[in-house]
Amino acid sequence: MDETLKRYRESIDNIDAALVFMLAERFKVTQAVGEYKATHDLPPADPGREERQISRLRQLALDANLDPDFTEKFLRFIIDEVIRHHERLREG
Numbered sequence: 001m002d003e004t005l006k007r008y009r010e011s012i013d014n015i016d017a018a019l020v021f022m023l024a025e026r027f028k029v030t031q032a033v034g035e036y037k038a039t040h041d042l043p044p045a046d047p048g049r050e051e052r053q054i055s056r057l058r059q060l061a062l063d064a065n066l067d068p069d070f071t072e073k074f075l076r077f078i079i080d081e082v083i084r085h086h087e088r089l090r091e092g
């Protein structure tokens with residue numbers, strides 16, 4: 001394979017691995033949050049918190065030259081999955 005393309009792909013593979021590890025850590029914490037919410041009778045979703053997260057990350061994306069709409073969609077996708085996990089924990 002072309003050496004340049006091979007080097008780019010090695011870098012992509014490292015970045016993808018880091019993303020998986022970071023997501024695994026995030027879901028570890030949100031699992032604990034879900035258990036806390038379920039035992040303290042707190043609602044699975046907190047729309048105010050989500051609004052603040054999205055607004056903050058949109059700004060960070062702009063600073064980093066990343067598409068803020070893409071960033072919001074990505075975060076929304078993750079948070080929606082977290083809320084589904086929280087709902088399952090609440091149902092027991």
Ligand SMILES: O=C(O)C(=O)C[C@]1(C(=O)O)C=C[C@@H](O)C=C1
Pocket residue numbers: 030033034044045046047049050053078079082083086
């Ligand atoms: O911070 C919380 O309360 C969470 O449950 C975590 C989290 C998130 O994944 O960031 C998920 C659901 C809430 O609506 C807000 C944020």
